[in-house]
Amino acid sequence: DSMTAVFLMNSKNILVRSNTINNSIYGVYPYYTQLLNITNNYISRTNYGIYFQYSDTAKAKYNIIYAPTNGIRLFYSKNIEISWNTIRYSGTGIYFYGSNYTVIANNTIRDNTNYGISIDTESYNTTILGNCFVNNSAGNIFDDGNGSIIDWNYWDDYTGNDADGDGIGDTPYDISATNSDKRPLMYPWWTDTYGPAIRAIYHVPDAPNELEDVLIQVNVSDMNGLNKVILSYYNGEKWNNITMVYNSSSGFW
Numbered sequence: 001d002s003m004t005a006v007f008l009m010n011s012k013n014i015l016v017r018s019n020t021i022n023n024s025i026y027g028v029y030p031y032y033t034q035l036l037n038i039t040n041n042y043i044s045r046t047n048y049g050i051y052f053q054y055s056d057t058a059k060a061k062y063n064i065i066y067a068p069t070n071g072i073r074l075f076y077s078k079n080i081e082i083s084w085n086t087i088r089y090s091g092t093g094i095y096f097y098g099s100n101y102t103v104i105a106n107n108t109i110r111d112n113t114n115y116g117i118s119i120d121t122e123s124y125n126t127t128i129l130g131n132c133f134v135n136n137s138a139g140n141i142f143d144d145g146n147g148s149i150i151d152w153n154y155w156d157d158y159t160g161n162d163a164d165g166d167g168i169g170d171t172p173y174d175i176s177a178t179n180s181d182k183r184p185l186m187y188p189w190w191t192d193t194y195g196p197a198i199r200a201i202y203h204v205p206d207a208p209n210e211l212e213d214v215l216i217q218v219n220v221s222d223m224n225g226l227n228k229v230i231l232s233y234y235n236g237e238k239w240n241n242i243t244m245v246y247n248s249s250s251g252f253w
Contacts, residue, residue, distance in 0.1 A: 005046070008033045015039070020199045020219055021046065022251050027067065030055045038063065042199060042221050044251055049090070052077040052099070060085060064197075064221050067091075071112070074099035074123075082107060089113075093136065096145065098122040103129070108188075110134035119145035128153060132188040143175050150175060154185040162186045196222040200252075217252040218244070229253045 004026040006016055011030070016038045021027045027046040030036050036058035043049040049065035052058060055077040063085045065071040071087035074080060076098040083105040087093040093109040096102070096119040109116040109131060116136035119126055124146035132154045133140035140155050153173075160169040167187060172180035200219040208214045220229050229244040244253040 004029045007031070008036065011036070016041065026051050027065070029053070030058060033058065037061075042197065042219075043067065048073050049087070051075070052080055055080070059083070065090065070095045071109075073097075074102060078102070081105070086110075087112070092116075092118045094118075096120055096123040096126065101125045103127045104131060106130045108132045108134075109140075110136065112136045114138045115142045116140045118142045119148060121145065124148075130189070134188065141175055143179055148179055150179060150181045152183050152185060153181050154188045155181065156188075158184050158186075160184065196220050196226065202252075216244075217247075217250070219252050 002024045005021040005024040006028045008014055008030045009032060011033045013035045014033065016028055017040055019041045021041060021043045022045045025047045027043040027049045028038055029051045031053045033055045034057050036055065038050060038060045040062045042064050044066040046067050047069040049067035050060050050072045053075045057079045059081045060072060061083050065085060065087045066089040069091045071090035071093045072082060073095045074097065078100045081103045082094060084107065086108045088111045090112045092114040093112045093116045094104060100123060104127065115138045116133045117128065119142065121144045126145055126148045128148065128150045130152050134156045140157065155173050158169055158173045160171040162168065163170055167185060169184040169186055172182045173184040174180045198218060198220050202217045204215045216231060218229065220226060231242045231244050233240055246253050
């Protein structure tokens with residue numbers, strides 16, 4: 001447990017890649033940071049998955065984030081690209097405050113307890129393109145920003161029709177009095193083409209004796225969720241399968 005797992009201050013040209021981060025208030029916290037790439041991390045049980053503050057020119061890509069307050073939060077930051085992430089089981093998936101020139105593309109934003117995305121009045125020039133919004137409790141998006149460009153997204157509460165069968169809704173998806181997604185997708189684009197990520201395997205004891213009980217723990221994640229994890233082992237005569245049990249406290253099966 002810690003206050004911040006990865007804290008970057010007055011830093012440039014930083015790569016944060018392939019980490020498992022959990023049980024902290026901030027997962028990755030860039031503060032006055034430039035030219036940053038945060039990619040392929042698994043971040044869970046942090047209040048804020050990624051918190052950009054006063055940062056410029058950064059990318060957050062291919063991360064899996066479960067964070068009770070905000071999956072990703074932007075505070076007076078600019079030129080941030082957020083793409084190909086899965087943000088689930090958070091408060092607000094992506095939260096803006098005074099942040100500009102942000103691109104949000106091809107993310108899966110679902111099962112969050114507040115909004116999928118929330119943009120405040122001090123944020124402008126946000127592009128939201130090709131994302132999938134599903135089952136966000138307060139609503140898929142709250143856009144109070146200026147100059148947001150929103151297009152080609154899937155919204156699970158869209159009620160329009162597709163008379164010509166081209167996969168694009170015939171009527172816009174209304175977001176605010178002044179903005180809409182004019183080409184909403186009729187179906188989510190995601191397909192489960194990536195296998196689960198196995199990030200850590202532990203066994204106790206390290207060198208077991210014959211017939212000694214062994215405790216095996218594994219950290220496994222998948223962008224579309226997991227139904228079960230099966231441990232297969234060979235006992236000298238045949239392969240055996242055991243369904244593992246998930247421990248929500250440790251995050252391991």
